[in-house]
Amino acid sequence: MEQPEEQISxxxxxxxxxxxxFVRRWRMLFQNIRxxxxxxxxxxxxxxxxxxxxxxxxLSWLFIVPILAVLVWILLNGAGIVEPGDTAIPYPAYxxxxxxxxxxxxxxxxxxxxxxxxxxxxxxxxxxxxxxLIVEKVIVHLIRFSVPFAINLIVLxxxxxxxxxxxxxxxxxxxxxxxxxxGLGLIGALLKIVAVDLSNLMDEGIRLLMFITPIVYxxxxxxxxxxxxxxxxxMTYLVGFCRDVLTxxxxxxxxxxxxxxxxxxxxxxxxxxxxxASESRILERLINI
Amino acid sequence: xxxxxxxxxxxxxxxxSKDIKYNMYYGIKDLLYDGLMLQNTQKEVLxxxxxWALKDINFDLRExxxxxxxxTNGSGKTxxxxxxxxxxxxxxxxxxxxxxxxxxxxxxxxSGMQFLFTxxxxxxxxxSMYGMSKEALDAKMDFIESFSELGDKLDRPYGNYSSGMRAxxxxxxxxxxxxxxxxxxxxxxxxxxxxxAKCLEHLKQYVQQKGKAVIxxxxxxxxxxxxxxxxxxxxxxxLIHQSEDVPAALxxxxxxxLKHLGEEQLKDQLQKIKEYDM
Numbered sequence: 001m002e003q004p005e006e007q008i009s010x011x012x013x014x015x016x017x018x019x020x021x022f023v024r025r026w027r028m029l030f031q032n033i034r035x036x037x038x039x040x041x042x043x044x045x046x047x048x049x050x051x052x053x054x055x056x057x058x059l060s061w062l063f064i065v066p067i068l069a070v071l072v073w074i075l076l077n078g079a080g081i082v083e084p085g086d087t088a089i090p091y092p093a094y095x096x097x098x099x100x101x102x103x104x105x106x107x108x109x110x111x112x113x114x115x116x117x118x119x120x121x122x123x124x125x126x127x128x129x130x131x132x133l134i135v136e137k138v139i140v141h142l143i144r145f146s147v148p149f150a151i152n153l154i155v156l157x158x159x160x161x162x163x164x165x166x167x168x169x170x171x172x173x174x175x176x177x178x179x180x181x182x183g184l185g186l187i188g189a190l191l192k193i194v195a196v197d198l199s200n201l202m203d204e205g206i207r208l209l210m211f212i213t214p215i216v217y218x219x220x221x222x223x224x225x226x227x228x229x230x231x232x233x234x235m236t237y238l239v240g241f242c243r244d245v246l247t248x249x250x251x252x253x254x255x256x257x258x259x260x261x262x263x264x265x266x267x268x269x270x271x272x273x274x275x276x277a278s279e280s281r282i283l284e285r286l287i288n289i
Numbered sequence: 290x291x292x293x294x295x296x297x298x299x300x301x302x303x304x305x306s307k308d309i310k311y312n313m314y315y316g317i318k319d320l321l322y323d324g325l326m327l328q329n330t331q332k333e334v335l336x337x338x339x340x341w342a343l344k345d346i347n348f349d350l351r352e353x354x355x356x357x358x359x360x361t362n363g364s365g366k367t368x369x370x371x372x373x374x375x376x377x378x379x380x381x382x383x384x385x386x387x388x389x390x391x392x393x394x395x396x397x398x399x400s401g402m403q404f405l406f407t408x409x410x411x412x413x414x415x416x417s418m419y420g421m422s423k424e425a426l427d428a429k430m431d432f433i434e435s436f437s438e439l440g441d442k443l444d445r446p447y448g449n450y451s452s453g454m455r456a457x458x459x460x461x462x463x464x465x466x467x468x469x470x471x472x473x474x475x476x477x478x479x480x481x482x483x484x485x486a487k488c489l490e491h492l493k494q495y496v497q498q499k500g501k502a503v504i505x506x507x508x509x510x511x512x513x514x515x516x517x518x519x520x521x522x523x524x525x526x527x528l529i530h531q532s533e534d535v536p537a538a539l540x541x542x543x544x545x546x547l548k549h550l551g552e553e554q555l556k557d558q559l560q561k562i563k564e565y566d567m
Contacts, residue, residue: 011297011385014392015375019326038426039417046403046414053405125400126418127375127392194316277323280378285316287309 022269025276032129039128043136048143066148070096070155093156093247098215100145100152101242104174105181105235108141109206112185113199117192120286130279138182156247164249173242176261179268180238186275193282213239219252234260295390295470295502296350296373301382303343303368303526304335311338332380342368343526346382350470353496355503357517357535359510359542365526366506370394370472373504386470387500393419393468395476398459404448408439408458411447415459419466429465436491437461438484456480460488464495471495474506489516510539510562 020028033040052058073096115133116123123130157163184206191199212226213235230236237256244252251257306312315336322329335341343365350356360366371377373384374394386392401418402411412433416426434443437457447455456479463471471492477485492503493516507513513520513535520538522530524545532538547558 010388011294012388014296014373014384014386014390015379017379035420036417038413038421038423042414042417046406050403050405122401122418124371124376125396127394128418128420190320194313194320196313274320274324277326278320280376281319281323282316284305284377285312287312 019277022273025273029129029131029272029276032131033135036128036132040132040135040139043132044139044143047136047140062144062147063151066151069148070151074155094218094243095216096152096155097243097247098239100149101174101177101239102210102213102215104145105177105239106206106210107145108137108178108181109185109188111141112137112182113188113192113203115186115189116282116286117189120193120283124283124286131276134182134186137185138178141178163246166249166251167246170242170246173245176257176264177238177242179264180235183264183268183271186271190275190278190282193285209233209235215239234263238264292351292353293387293500294349294351295500296384296386298346298348298350298373299383299385301343301346301369301372301379301384302333302341303365303372303377303380304339305342305368306339308338311336315339341526343372346528348521348528348531350502350504352500352502354518355492355496355505355516357513357520358504358506358523359508359513359520359539360523361546362508364523366523367396367474368526369523370396370474370504370506373470374472390470391466391468392470392472393463393466394472394474395460395463396474398456398476398479402447402455402459404446406447407445408443408447408450411458412443412462415462416465419463421466426465433458433461433465436464453480453484457484464491469500470502470504472504472506475508477507477512478509485512492516510543514539 048059052061055061057064112134115130115137119133123133184202188199188202191202212229212233214230219230219236219240234256237253237260240252241254241257244250306315319329321327346369348356358366358369368377371394372379374392401415403414406414409430412430413423413426416429417423421429434440437443437460439454439458442450442454443458447458450458456476460476460480463476473492477488480488489512492505495501496503496518505513505517517535519531519533520535520542521528522538522542522545529545530538530541532541543559543562544555547555550558
């Protein structure tokens with residue numbers, strides 16, 4: 001078949017799939033996010049509103065649940081629960097804060113690790129850049145974290161914790177935790193489709209990780225071998241630094257924290273590279289449920 | 290046949306795994322190859338327990354045409370469209386198009402629609418999924434309202450819509466994206482006759498515009514006959530026939546489906562198909 005003369009515009013690959021360099025990959029990523037920002041807004045809206053759509057008090061639920069949790073802690077404190085280890089602030093406040101910082105990490109892991117398994121259907125029916133789902137997960141996560149956290153802060157003040165100006169650094173100090181949680185979550189999301197055994201192991205691993213991180217006990221607690229593990233665990237520094245910045249205005253193990261943060265950043269960039277290289281390959285392995 | 294080529298497909302193949310465990314195993318393997326940026330030597334051959342979902346597909350889509358793609362269930366129609374839409378990764382062959390070609394594909398009308406949100410909210414949700422901005426959707430709101438003919442029902446929860454109403458809304462949103470190439474995969478199987486007729490009429494006018502074309506996937510022979518300007522027949526992942534003589538191509542398709550039958554039975558079956566589907 002001969003080509004007609006009027007065909008001037010040359011044909012190019014409809015879906016370029018060649019490997020791209022670091023700078024180009026991230027530039028394309030941000031471009032896609034910009035183009036689809038209205039979609040991201042819709043996704044966040046759906047995520048936050050769906051569970052409250054049929055409720056009469058609606059978004060108030062976002063506040064009620066954490067307030068109840070706080071009440072439980074105040075009651076336990078009043079009953080005189082034991083003082084494990086030497087914590088600088090009242091024990092209930094310490095645990096409250098530690099668990100919510102841990103939650104900041106664990107929740108983003110949990111929500112991003114279901115990226116493919118929960119959104120598989122729309123991903124296979126409509127073509128849109130998948131990174132918008134990551135951005136949605138992060139935004140929803142930040143909203144869901146900050147509401148209970150604000151309530152926790154009020155409790156801290158009630159327990160007489162004085163905040164210094166260093167506390168303003170707290171949101172920035174959280175970033176490495178977000179990167180680690182998101183990075184692990186995205187790997188988990190890929191594995192959930194092709195390697196269920198590994199992803200189950202990973203979920204359990206994250207749960208165990210909490211016990212070797214000083215969350216419900218103080219970092220100084222002496223427990224022999226456990227202390228050694230705690231010191232080797234990077235999460236100790238990532239969580240501890242955030243907590244101390246907020247409650248005491250000090251920098252807990254700043255050097256270790258910075259090293260861990262740097263590793264977290266490199267790890268996240270590496271995961272994004274794997275994610276971009278394999279996202280559509282995962283979709284063809286998806287068995288629609 | 291000297292209209293401009295919008296999409297050109299050359300030597301396109303796609304393989305899938307027949308077995309769920311092998312599916313996972315190859316998934317991990319391919320993932321490692323991609324992750325470590327290694328050359329995958331097994332890309333173009335069948336591995337154990339794999340089959341060709343599409344094999345060596347070649348065709349062009351030209352400006353102004355409505356290409357009807359027919360084939361029995363499982364012949365690879367949707368896989369082909371997912372490759373064109375960019376959902377599945379392209380491994381073997383090429384899919385080329387003119388620069389900045391906008392493709393909208395609708396596979397399942399329902400996907401992505403939110404039951405607890407109103408029809409109007411769903412316009413924003415689904416429209417933005419196609420990459421439209423709020424301004425673009427607001428500008429299209431009147432069009433969607435009138436095309437779907439849903440009127441004040443747009444402010445009711447989508448979950449309370451009948452399947453026909455859902456189809457009307459979802460189809461109208463897809464039309465509002467004004468793509469260059471519109472892929473309709475069985476999406477017009479629902480909806481009442483009035484609406485279907487309107488859609489088919491709209492498609493015919495749509496491709497009159499410059500640089501537009503439609504790929505219409507359907508098992509409904511009568512619809513393809515009415516709307517298509519060219520027909521491609523898929524059978525077990527292979528493109529076995531394409532022609533601008535639509536009735537002849539459809540006849541070829543039916544006879545191919547029934548080729549295992551004897552002369553007598555063939556006549557009988559053809560009669561039945563004529564009676565029920567034409």
